Structures are given as C-alpha cells and as structure tokens.
Amino acid sequence: MIEINGVSKWFGDFQVLTDINEIIHKGQTVVICGPSGSGKSTLLRCVNGLEPYQKGEILVDGSSLSDPKTNLYQLRRKIGMVFQRFELYPHMTVLRNICLAPLKVLKKSRREAEQKAMELLVRVGIPEKAQEYPANLSGGQQQRVAIARSLAMEPDYMMFDEPTSALDPEMINEVLEVMIDLAKEGMTMLVVTHEMGFAREVADEIIFMDEGRIIERGTGQEFFANPKSERTKRFLSQILA
Amino acid sequence: MGLAYNFDWGVLWRQPYGTWLLQGIWLTLKIGFLGWIIALFTGIVIGTLRVTPWRWLRFLAAAYTEVFRNIPFLVQLFFWYYAGPMIFGQYLGRQINQITGLNFYVAIFALGLYTASRVAEHMRAGFASIGRDQYQAVLSTGMTHAQMYRHVIIPYALRIIIPPLTTEFLTIFKNSSIAMTIGVAEITFMSYRIDADTFHGLEATTGAMAIYLLLGLTVVKLMNMLEARFKIPGLIGR
Amino acid sequence: MFDVVARNINFLMGGFLVTLKLTAFALGGGIILGMLVGLGRISRNAWVYQPVTLYVNFIRNVPLILVIFWFYFVMPIIAGRPLNPFLSAVISFIIFEATYFGEIFRAGYQSISRDLINAAYSTGLTYGQTARFILVPIAFRRMLPSMITQSIVTFQDTSLAFVIGLQEFVRRTSIVDNLEVRSIQLFGFVAVVFFIFCFIGSKISRHFEEKGRRANIL
Numbered sequence: 057m058i059e060i061n062g063v064s065k066w067f068g069d070f071q072v073l074t075d076i077n078e079i080i081h082k083g084q085t086v087v088i089c090g091p092s093g094s095g096k097s098t099l100l101r102c103v104n105g106l107e108p109y110q111k112g113e114i115l116v117d118g119s120s121l122s123d124p125k126t127n128l129y130q131l132r133r134k135i136g137m138v139f140q141r142f143e144l145y146p147h148m149t150v151l152r153n154i155c156l157a158p159l160k161v162l163k164k165s166r167r168e169a170e171q172k173a174m175e176l177l178v179r180v181g182i183p184e185k186a187q188e189y190p191a192n193l194s195g196g197q198q199q200r201v202a203i204a205r206s207l208a209m210e211p212d213y214m215m216f217d218e219p220t221s222a223l224d225p226e227m228i229n230e231v232l233e234v235m236i237d238l239a240k241e242g243m244t245m246l247v248v249t250h251e252m253g254f255a256r257e258v259a260d261e262i263i264f265m266d267e268g269r270i271i272e273r274g275t276g277q278e279f280f281a282n283p284k285s286e287r288t289k290r291f292l293s294q295i296l297a
Numbered sequence: 298m299g300l301a302y303n304f305d306w307g308v309l310w311r312q313p314y315g316t317w318l319l320q321g322i323w324l325t326l327k328i329g330f331l332g333w334i335i336a337l338f339t340g341i342v343i344g345t346l347r348v349t350p351w352r353w354l355r356f357l358a359a360a361y362t363e364v365f366r367n368i369p370f371l372v373q374l375f376f377w378y379y380a381g382p383m384i385f386g387q388y389l390g391r392q393i394n395q396i397t398g399l400n401f402y403v404a405i406f407a408l409g410l411y412t413a414s415r416v417a418e419h420m421r422a423g424f425a426s427i428g429r430d431q432y433q434a435v436l437s438t439g440m441t442h443a444q445m446y447r448h449v450i451i452p453y454a455l456r457i458i459i460p461p462l463t464t465e466f467l468t469i470f471k472n473s474s475i476a477m478t479i480g481v482a483e484i485t486f487m488s489y490r491i492d493a494d495t496f497h498g499l500e501a502t503t504g505a506m507a508i509y510l511l512l513g514l515t516v517v518k519l520m521n522m523l524e525a526r527f528k529i530p531g532l533i534g535r
Numbered sequence: 536m537f538d539v540v541a542r543n544i545n546f547l548m549g550g551f552l553v554t555l556k557l558t559a560f561a562l563g564g565g566i567i568l569g570m571l572v573g574l575g576r577i578s579r580n581a582w583v584y585q586p587v588t589l590y591v592n593f594i595r596n597v598p599l600i601l602v603i604f605w606f607y608f609v610m611p612i613i614a615g616r617p618l619n620p621f622l623s624a625v626i627s628f629i630i631f632e633a634t635y636f637g638e639i640f641r642a643g644y645q646s647i648s649r650d651l652i653n654a655a656y657s658t659g660l661t662y663g664q665t666a667r668f669i670l671v672p673i674a675f676r677r678m679l680p681s682m683i684t685q686s687i688v689t690f691q692d693t694s695l696a697f698v699i700g701l702q703e704f705v706r707r708t709s710i711v712d713n714l715e716v717r718s719i720q721l722f723g724f725v726a727v728v729f730f731i732f733c734f735i736g737s738k739i740s741r742h743f744e745e746k747g748r749r750a751n752i753l
Contacts, residue, residue, distance in 0.1 A: 106653050133659035143654035147672050156668060157658035202654070209658055302612045367733035368726045369691035371705060376726055380718035467596070474598035478698060485601050498608035506597045506605065513596040 057081055058103060058213065058246070063112035065095075065102060072098050073109065074268045082212075085245040087255040090265035091291065096248040099265075100215050103246065104135045117212070133161060136206030140218040142198040144190040144205070150177070151186040154205045162209065169208075176204035180234050196227030203234055214238065216247040252295055256280065264288045308497045309504040321487035322508060328404055328483060329470040335409025336469065340416025341455075345446055347421050358417065365414035371475055373411055378403045378479045404476035412469050419461045423454030456527050463520035467513050474509075484508055539717040540724045550707030551728065557624060557693045557703060562686055564629035569636025570671055576641045587637075594634045600695050603627045607699045624696040632689050639681045643674025680747065683740035687733050704728070 058080040065073040072095045080086050088096045101107040103114055105121050105128040114121045116131055145153050154173040158164045164172075177183040180200040182193075190198055199219055206214060216235065220228040232254050239245055239258040249255070255262050255276065262279040264272045264287075272279070272288045283289045308314050346358035365373070378400060382393040393399065427450065435445045455462075477486035488505040492498030540547070575587030594602065606627040610618040647670060655665040675682070694705045705725060712721045 101653070104657055106656060129659060129661050132657055135657065137654070137657035139650050139654055141648070141650060143648070143651045145651070145655075145669055145673075147676060157655075157660055160664050160668070161659040161661075205654075205658065363734060364730065367687075367730045367737065369694040369705075369729055371694040371697065372722065372725050372729060375705070375709065376718075376722040379712060380722045383719050471596075471598040474600045475695070477600070485598060485604070488601070489604065492608065498604065499612065502601055502605040502608060505601055506593075509597050509601065510593070 057115075057117065058244075059113075059115040060099075060103070061113045061115070063099075063102065063109050063114060065098060065107070065109040065111075072268050073102070076112070076270060078263065078270070078273075080213075080244060080246060082244050083242045084260045085239045085243075085247065085258050086261045086263065087259040088246070088248045088263045088265055089250060089252070089255070089291070089295070090271075093267075094265040095268040096265050097217050100137070100217050100246065100248060103215065104132050104137060129161075133209050134211050135213045135215060136209060136211035137215045138199070138202050138206055138217065138219050140222050142190070142195070142202045142222070144198055144201055146190055149187050149189055150193070150201050153190070153201060154208045157205075158208050172208060173204070176207050177201075179207075180204050181230070194227060195223045196230045199223065199227075199231045200234055203231075203238075213244045213246065216245065216249065218248050218250070220249065220251055250295060252280070252292075264291065266291070302499075304500060305495070305497045306500050306504075308491050308495050308500050314491050314495070314501075317482075317487045317490060318484070318504070318508070321482060321484040324401075324481065325470060325473050325483040325512070328401070328408065328473045328476060328481065329466075331405045332408035332412060332473070333466060333469050335405065336412035336416050336465070339409060339413035341420060341451060343413060344417035344420025344424070345451065347417060348424050350442070362414045362417055365411055366418075370407070370411050370472055371478065374404065374407045374475060374479060377407045400476070400479040400481050404473070404479065404481050408469060408472060408476070411472070412465060415465055415468075416462070419458045419465065420454060422461070423458040424450065426457060427453060456524075459520060459524045459527070463517060463524075466520065467516050470512055470516065471509070537720050537724070539711070539715050539720050543711045543715075546711065547704065547707050547724070550702055550704040553621070553702055554690075554693050554704040557621065557628065557696060557701070558686075558690045560625045561628035561632055561689050561693065564625070565632030565636050565689065566682070568629060568633035569640055572633050572637030573640025573644055573674070574666060574670070576637060577644050591634045591637060594631055599627075599631055599692055600698060602631050603695060603699060606630070620696070620699045620701040623699060624693075624701050628689065628692070628696075632685070632692075635685050635688075636682065639678050639685060640671075640674050642681075643678040644670055646677060647673055677747070680740045680744040683736060683743065687736040687740075690736070691729065691733065 058078075060076050060078045063073055063076045064071065076099060078086070088099070090096055098107060102109045102121070103116070109122070116134065119126045119131065121128070121131070144150075145156070148156065151170060151173055154176060155166075155169040158169040158172065159166065174183060174186065177186055180203055182197055182200060185193060185197060185201070190201070193201065203219075219235070220231050223231065228251070232251060235245070235247070235254065236258055247254075247259075259276050261273060261275060263270055264279075264283075264285075266287050272283060272285045274282075280292070283292055309318065343358045343361055346354045347362070349355060381403065382390040384390070385393060396402075431453075432445070432450070435449050436442075440448070473483055474485040476483060477489065480486070482490075484505050488501040489498070491501040495501075572587055572591065575583050576591065578584045578587070603624060607618075607620070607623045610623050610626065652665060652669065655669050660668070693703060696703055697706045697709070700706070708721050708725045712718050715721075
C-alpha cells in the first residue's frame with residue numbers, strides 16, 4: 057500500500073504540490089490526469105524518492121520516504137517506473153537493457169536473468185528484438201521494452217509517466233494493450249495519462265490535478281459522468297472533444 | 298610526518314629575489330601582449346583567407362593552421378630560435394645570433410604565429426555562425442567581398458568570438474612560460490633561478506603559480522569589460 | 536643533407552619511445568582520473584563539488600611547465616628522496632591532463648537526459664552502478680572525438696618534460712644539435728614527426744565525429 061499524506065513540495069519559491077492526499081491499495085489502478093504543469097509527474101517522482109518533498113509524508117508498505125533510515129535503493133526495486141521518452145540505454149542491446157538491474161542489483165545469474173528477460177519480451181510481444189539496439193526500434197517497441205525492463209525487477213508497484221504521449225498515434229494501442237493486461241493481472245499501478253479510454257477501461261480511481269492540487273477524484277463511471285468541479289468539466293471537454 | 302624541509306617563503310620578496318620576480322612579471326606581460334597583437338592580426342587574416350572564394354588561398358590558410366596546430370609549441374620555438382637564423386645562410390645567420398635579446402624577439406614571433414593559428418580557427422567558427430542571409434544582404438547593397446569583410450563581417454565575428462578569444466589570451470600568457478627554455482627571463486624562468494640560488498624551488502614555484510592565477514583573473518575581468526562594451530543587443534548566446 | 540638525422544636515428548628514436556611511454560601513462564591516468572573529476576563536477580554534494588572545482592580552476596590557470604617544476608620540487612620532500620624525472624613527469628601530467636579530460640567528461644555527462652538517469656535509478660541501481668554502466672560509457676562514446684583531440688594535445692605537451700631533464704624526443708634532438716649544430720635538419724625532423732602523428736590523429740578524430748553525427752544513435 058502506498059500512502060500519501062498531506063504532501064507539499066516547493067522548487068525554490070515555487071510551490072509545485074499542495075497538500076496531496078491519496079491511498080493506493082494493492083491491486084488498484086489509479087489514473088492521474090490534468091493539464092501540463094499540474095505537478096503530476098513531480099508527484100510520481102516523489103513516490104519513488106527521485107524527488108524530495110518538504111512537507112507531509114509518503115509511506116510505501118509502511119516505510120516513510122522522509123525517514124533517513126529508509127534505504128531508497130531497496131525501495132526502488134519495489135516500484136517500477138516507465139517514462140514518457142522511454143529512456144532505454146542507447147549503448148546496450150534490448151536484452152542487456154532488461155537484464156542489467158537484475159544482474160547487478162538482484163545478483164541473478166546470467167542464465168536466470170536472460171531467461172526472465174525473454175519471457176518478458178514474449179509477454180510484451182517482441183521477443184525477436186532481443187539483440188537489437190534501441191535506435192533500431194520504433195517508439196512503441198521501445199516503450200514496451202521499457203515496460204519489460206521495469207517488470208524484470210518483479211516490482212510490487214508500477215508507475216507510468218505519460219507513457220504514450222511521445223508516440224505516434226498508430227503505436228499508442230500496442231503499449232496500452234500491455235498496460236491493460238498488466239492492470240487486469242492485478243498489478244498495482246499509478247498512471248499519469250491523457251488516454252481516457254484506458255482510464256475508463258481499467259481505472260479503479262481517477263484523480264484530476266491542477267496547479268499542484270487534487271481538484272477532484274472518483275471511480276471511473278462517476279468521474280466521466282458527473283464531474284463536480286468547473287475545472288474538471290473544462291478539462292474533460294477539451295480532452296474528450 | 299616530519300618533513301625534512303624548512304619552508305622559507307621570504308624567497309618571494311627578499312632582495313634580490315623580489316626584484317627578479319617583478320622583472321619576470323614585466324617580461325611575461327610584454328611577451329604576452331606583443332605576441333597577442335601579432336596573433337590577432339595574423340589570425341584575422343588567416344581566418345578570413347580560410348573562407349574566401351579562391352581555392353588556393355583557402356588551401357594555404359588551411360595548411361598554415363594544420364602545420365602550426367600539429368607541432369608542439371616548444372618544438373616550434375626551438376626551430377625558430379636555433380634553426381631560424383640558419384635559414385638566412387651561414388653569414389647572416391651568425392650575424393642574427395649576435396643580436397642581444399634575440400630570444401625575446403623570437404619568443405614573441407613564435408608565440409604570435411602559433412596563437413594565430415588558433416585565432417584563425419575561432420574566426421572561422423565566428424564566420425560560420427553568421428547566417429548566410431547576412432552575407433547576401435550585404436552583397437546585395439553593392440559592396441565587394443573585401444568591403445563586406447572589412448566593414449561588416451569581421452567586426453561582427455570578432456564580437457561573437459570574444460569568449461573563446463579570452464581563453465586564447467589566457468593561454469598566451471601560459472605559453473609564454475615556455476620561452477624560459479630559450480633563456481627568456483620571465484616568471485617561470487625567475488622562479489627556477491630562485492631555486493638555483495636558494496634551493497627553495499617549492500616556495501618559488503608556488504608563488505609563481507599564484508602570480509599566474511592573479512594574471513588570469515585580471516585578463517578575464519578585462520575581457521568581460523570589453524565584451525560588455527561591445528555587446529550586440531539581442532544576440533542569443535550570452 | 537639529412538645524414539645527421541640518419542646517423543643519430545637510434546638515439547633520437549630512443550627519445551621518441553620515451554615520449555610515447557610518457558604519453559601512454561599520462562593518458563591512462565589522466566582519462567581515469569578525468570572520469571572521476573567529471574563526476575565530481577556534476578555532483579550535487581557541495582563537499583565534493585567545491586574542492587574538485589577549485590582543483591580544476593586552479594590547474595587550468597597555471598602553465599603546465601610550472602606544474603612540472605612544482606611536482607619536481609614537491610615530490611622529493613614528500614618521498615624523502617629525489618625522484619626520477621619520468622615518475623615526476625607522469626604524476627604532473629596525470630594531475631594536469633585530468634582537469635581537461637574532466638571537463639570533457641562533464642560535458643558528456645551533462646548531455647545525458649535527467650530521465651535516463653532516473654530510469655536507471657528506478658530499476659534499483661545505485662549511484663555507483665549508474666555511473667559505471669550508464670554515465671561513463673555513454674559519455675565516453677559521445678565525447679570520443681574531443682578525447683582524441685585532447686590526447687593529441689597531451690602527446691604534444693610531453694615535450695615540456697624537457698625542462699626536468701627527461702630524455703625524451705625533443706631533449707635528445709637538442710643534445711645532438713648541441714654537438715653537431717645542424718639545427719634545421721634536426722628540429723625540422725622533430726617537427727615533421729610530430730606533425731605526421733598529430734595530423735593522422737586529428738583525421739581519426741574527425742572520422743569519429745562524422746560517424747557519430749551520421750549515426751546519431753547516442
């Protein structure tokens with residue numbers, strides 16, 4: 057379980073997050089949407105300790121991120137993260153991209169790591185690309201490799217930061233399908249996205265953020281059917297237009 | 298730890314060492330500035346030749362740059378100092394070698410030619426960063442190539458490349474230290490001489506380092522003032 | 536005409552070998568130390584950033600010839616006995632060149648997007664592992680042309696070890712010149728040898744620059 061309690065964050069004088077409260081239970085899929093600059097990406101990066109926060113607390117399985125005794129490196133093994141621009145290691149093959157952390161962090165044997173990697177590549181649909189370099193893959197394929205890379209660490213939670221925003225339209229679906237499968241298999245997911253079709257299908261909860269605050273939240277149906285706040289209504293009309 | 302060494306920082310200001318260092322500083326400044334003047338003029342010419350429409354001139358300028366950049370400065374200095382006079386033949390060569398302060402003049406000459414090749418490269422970069430349209434605009438007012446370069450392009454490029462030129466100006470003072478190898482009594486030579494006299498080379502060279510640092514800071518300050526004075530309003534890259 | 540060179544060729548080339556040896560050590564140590572210096576220069580930890588920055592800015596403002604002298608005077612005091620010129624020169628060069636390679640690596644590290652590093656961290660890799668498997672290899676590949684250029688500069692710089700009596704290429708030429716006074720041929724020879732090596736080196740650097748630009752993979 058991930059608990060976010062009253063978290064606020066400043067970049068210098070500028071406040072990017074104000075009093076964020078949220079609980080994510082095991083097996084839930086939570087979608088965060090909102091205009092750019094609303095702090096969604098920053099929030100994600102606070103949850104796995106990539107960015108510090110000044111006020112409030114974030115607890116992952118009971119460990120507080122602001123507690124100096126918490127080992128952030130260990131914590132990050134439990135939370136996988138997928139980025140908007142894929143961020144595959146350009147100087148390594150697809151297979152090595154996926155195996156690097158299991159080999160070095162989990163200390164798996166080469167055979168074990170590569171076997172798992174191939175299984176994951178099958179799962180995301182591109183086992184034939186194992187020996188290719190990222191530059192030779194399409195955007196959709198690269199993102200699927202990125203998902204496999206995160207899954208290789210067998211995380212308890214997966215976070216996605218606008219995973220399809222940098223993709224050409226025809227490739228968005230191949231990535232969304234992988235994510236939908238993951239959600240249906242019971243992975244706990246925190247997804248920042250504009251893809252409302254995805255949200256409608258698998259989200260247990262949808263959060264709308266604007267200017268660093270949570271403006272509205274609700275389950276899939278009621279969120280789209282009856283948005284309560286003005287800002288939410290305006291945002292949805294722009295997205296779904 | 299018990300270092301068997303007595304530090305004697307007085308070697309930096311006690312007479313005659315203090316005077317030696319001051320004389321060394323004066324010489325370093327002279328070599329640096331005079332060398333820089335040669336380097337600037339020669340460098341601007343070579344850099345401009347590099348971009349003229351005549352293939353032969355471009356080749357000559359490129360050859361100059363390649364030759365002077367691919368040979369260590371020490372070797373160039375030795376060549377001009379030891380082999381240079383001989384180029385004029387046995388008789389004249391011997392006459393030249395009798396000139397007092399020959400090493401001083403050779404040092405400035407060598408430093409100027411060497412640095413000119415680097416200035417030329419910066420000029421080339423400066424020209425390249427001026428958009429093609431600017432050239433076409435000037436030419437379309439009826440100026441010749443020579444006029445265009447003289448009145449518009451060169452002054453413009455010079456302002457753009459003030460930052461890398463600052464680095465070159467600093468480098469020339471650093472390279473002036475190499476002149477000590479042909480006996481020019483500049484800062485590094487003097488610190489070595491102090492060591493020869495007192496065996497306190499550590500203090501002498503540390504002091505010399507501090508002097509070069511101060512010199513460097515002053516040069517940067519000067520060039521920053523120059524850049525502010527000649528700033529081109531609205532130009533990105535500040 | 537060039538028989539003075541031919542007659543002394545073994546002696547001169549012995550010096551050239553010393554030059555090559557010195558270059559090899561200077562590059563090996565300078566590049567490795569430079570990798571670390573570069574990391575220090577992008578560190579968010581003030582205890583690391585400040586001293587490293589001080590070191591880099593200090594060395595880059597001081598002439599190499601003075602650094603060579605300084606180590607030549609300092610090392611005997613620390614070691615308690617006089618040091619051979621080769622070792623003193625190697626240490627001076629490593630300390631000096633590491634600042635230049637350090638700035639090259641720094642540019643390389645800074646060209647790597649923040650999110651790529653975040654991606655590595657989010658799979659659980661430590662700082663050390665990220666630096667070792669991601670930062671350094673990518674920076675190295677990207678900055679290869681600059682590193683080759685700087686290596687050529689190092690190769691030329693070794694001639695300055697002349698001043699502490701090291702029997703490298705230029706000093707040996709100078710010794711022969713003192714005896715035979717055929718300066719044009721001798722120093723011309725040195726110049727030509729350096730020119731050939733450095734010219735080829737710069738062509739290699741340009742080759743990698745073109746290759747990198749065309750591929751644009753990294």
